[in-house]
Amino acid sequence: MSQKQKLYSTTKGESFQDNVTNKIIIHFENREIKVDWYQFKSLRQQINSVKLEEVLFDLSDQSDFLNLYIPNNPLRLTLCSFVQLKELIDGTMFSLQLNSMLCEVLGYHKTA
Template sequence: MKDNNCIKIVEVFRTENGSVSQCNKTNSYILEFGGTTCSFKASDFIDFTKRVNSLDLVGMILSSSSVTDVTVLMPPYSERCFVLTLTDVLNLKELLGGAKFSLHLNSVIWECLRPHLYSI
């Protein structure tokens, strides 16, 4: 956990291409990818993850058009625009998938521990 301007930030998941962190004070997620940082409310982060996961990778791979070599994503309520190549999309999917797994695992662990915490 690192302290940044009195805001508690916890790293959720990291790859060599970026990271996802959670700010416990503002209940937001911070995505570092492609050399930039973008902050999301929890619901917007879920929406952005769904948008990334819905990208048609097979269509990008099999298309002979140069237009489909790149896709543009605009996160909700953000001034940031992601211009992603096929490799970028794969790296971003890996990052977001790992973050989703880590968040779900943390939730499951807390669910398992909760009954034991009250019985102490």
């Protein structure tokens, strides 16, 4: 049985950390995306590499959707959905970093 800890939520989605499988679980737009730490960092890097101002002012049909590549779960998002996912991913990262810092400061260590 998995032990999920809620990390962050918005009106459009939420994220959890599964302490048994060491996966980050993202619920967004009726999708469940399960990624490990490295996949999460890769997803966040993809999101942060998008220059929103350029996409916003690009009138071509190609800019109507943004594609993100996650193993076994490619995403094709509108600009609005992309911004909402970015907020969820950024909030999740903040929560993970805060949890890590608190564990370090308080001396908590993961035990097997």
